[in-house]
Amino acid sequence: FILTIMVVGKSGLGKSTLINSMFLTDICEYVASIAPKTVSIEAKSVSLRENGINLLLTIVDTPGFGDSIDNTNCLIPIIEFLEKQHDNHLKLELGHSTPVCDLRVHCCLYFIQPTGHSLKPLDIQFMKTLSNKVNIIPVIAKADTLTPEERTEFKTQIMKDITENDIKIYEFPNLLGDIEEYKQNKLFKSKVPFAVMGANTVIEINGKKVRARKYAWGTAEVENLEHCDFVALKSMLLHKHLQDVIDVTDNVFYLDYKRNKLAQ
Amino acid sequence: FILTIMVVGKSGLGKSTLINSMFLTDICEYVASIAPKTVSIEAKSVSLRENGINLLLTIVDTPGFGDSIDNTNCLIPIIEFLEKQHDNHLKLELGHSTPVCDLRVHCCLYFIQPTGHSLKPLDIQFMKTLSNKVNIIPVIAKADTLTPEERTEFKTQIMKDITENDIKIYEFPNLLGDIEEYKQNKLFKSKVPFAVMGANTVIEINGKKVRARKYAWGTAEVENLEHCDFVALKSMLLHKHLQDVIDVTDNVFYLDYKRNKLAQ
Numbered sequence A, B: 001f002i003l004t005i006m007v008v009g010k011s012g013l014g015k016s017t018l019i020n021s022m023f024l025t026d027i028c029e030y031v032a033s034i035a036p037k038t039v040s041i042e043a044k045s046v047s048l049r050e051n052g053i054n055l056l057l058t059i060v061d062t063p064g065f066g067d068s069i070d071n072t073n074c075l076i077p078i079i080e081f082l083e084k085q086h087d088n089h090l091k092l093e094l095g096h097s098t099p100v101c102d103l104r105v106h107c108c109l110y111f112i113q114p115t116g117h118s119l120k121p122l123d124i125q126f127m128k129t130l131s132n133k134v135n136i137i138p139v140i141a142k143a144d145t146l147t148p149e150e151r152t153e154f155k156t157q158i159m160k161d162i163t164e165n166d167i168k169i170y171e172f173p174n175l176l177g178d179i180e181e182y183k184q185n186k187l188f189k190s191k192v193p194f195a196v197m198g199a200n201t202v203i204e205i206n207g208k209k210v211r212a213r214k215y216a217w218g219t220a221e222v223e224n225l226e227h228c229d230f231v232a233l234k235s236m237l238l239h240k241h242l243q244d245v246i247d248v249t250d251n252v253f254y255l256d257y258k259r260n261k262l263a264q
């Protein structure tokens, strides 16, 4: 399997930590202080074994996104990158070039600040634009900032903003196999947008080593479904619907690009 | 005592909750979803009794700050407001007008997002500009987002950014009274920038009702010094150095404005 995930969101929302937690690798370095002046696109690939399958994973990072005083143009390098990959694939199909590594992005994890209010104007506008180019999976970053009640309310408001602004986020399919699979898929699907937490520290809890964040008032566990939706995101994206995000990219976004390009 | 506090920071950083927690009043309404297109200035006053003194408190809120896609001009209405108050006071001194209520801002609580990295370019530029006009007290918002280690590291990085960028934040004086007062003042002073948490929920802990945030993994208490620096901020600003922030505003920022205005 070749899987390319783009990560979009302001600096400091725990994106690197989440990716490293999901893939149990240090593919993302914790970049310290210097915020780039413009958005740059950085792709890093790693070969992994996930859930019994071999995965060639590429993470496309977008440092500088949303971090300037004026963010009017920060989508431009991102859209250019997304289209360039479709263009490379098209050239390959038409026999115009020799094989280049296929970096078409299968899904974009869009990180939302856990404000507790609603989507920011920047998020609404940018998610809308991106949703026409790539599978968007919105995630609520640093979900341990929200109490259970706040999380529920915030998810409701986000989905309301998404619907009202006509943002077409990626929709996980239903699993029509056995009844247990169907029910768990339905349960995980109901948690969208996933409220995620990541951790780069491993803590021993009840004799077991787990990724967790240790506060003075308690320890938030990444893989505890009562603490956050990390397990749901990982299961839905990497286990249950891996083939579907790849198929939608091929059959919807790529064909859309091809149609427009050939029409010119 | 007349005390005017300005609150500056992006929407969703818990500003309203913190102010209401500090003054045990609902002076700030929890404004829901609609982010204003430009920065507006809203002043709300309330009469309180705090630590045995009568306080006429005015909170100057700045909704819309930092919430647009392009934030280049979001300081303009704020600077205009700050200068207008000095101007009103000058007109009064020169006998040019009848008394208007004195809304000169004694301190500005500048809310920093708990990213765990460093100050954002916007924060550096805007804090620098504001620090020439008003007492700036930077606070790390939603400090329960940070583990104790992250908090320490983040504070160090923020102070480094502040020093390197020559941002003159308000400096609490030393208390040269008795040794106990001196030591507690020194201890609280060492916690700058204060990592604060606020809560609009009251929870019963060990038979006592306290403001706290209840998570699945534990309850973070606002007034527990091991959980956050709320008690230090409240004590330093409202109890130990209330007169000093007023004096510095009168003797430094107001006189500075007056000198420049009369020189024109």
Ligand SMILES: Nc1nc2c(ncn2[C@@H]2O[C@H](COP(=O)(O)OP(=O)(O)O)[C@@H](O)[C@H]2O)c(=O)[nH]1
Pocket: A010, A011, A012, A013, A014, A015, A016, A017, A018, A030, A031, A141, A142, A143, A144, A145, A196, A197, A198, A199, A200, A213, B115, B116, B117, B144, B145, B146, B150
């Ligand atoms: N509260 C909280 N902090 C987190 C979480 N994930 C990462 N962090 C911390 O947030 C800071 C920034 O994380 P990082 O992954 O570098 O963010 P990035 O800039 O978006 O890549 C670090 O101090 C992390 O330990 C999370 O889920 N919750």
Ligand SMILES: Nc1nc2c(ncn2[C@@H]2O[C@H](COP(=O)(O)OP(=O)(O)O)[C@@H](O)[C@H]2O)c(=O)[nH]1
Pocket: A115, A116, A117, A144, A145, A146, A150, B010, B011, B012, B013, B014, B015, B016, B017, B018, B030, B031, B141, B142, B143, B144, B145, B196, B197, B198, B199, B200, B213
């Ligand atoms: N984690 C955390 N959440 C907070 C804190 N203070 C407030 N909140 C929550 O953050 C959300 C926004 O708070 P609010 O005070 O309206 O933020 P404002 O927009 O800056 O005025 C609400 O859901 C609050 O309950 C805090 O200290 N920590």
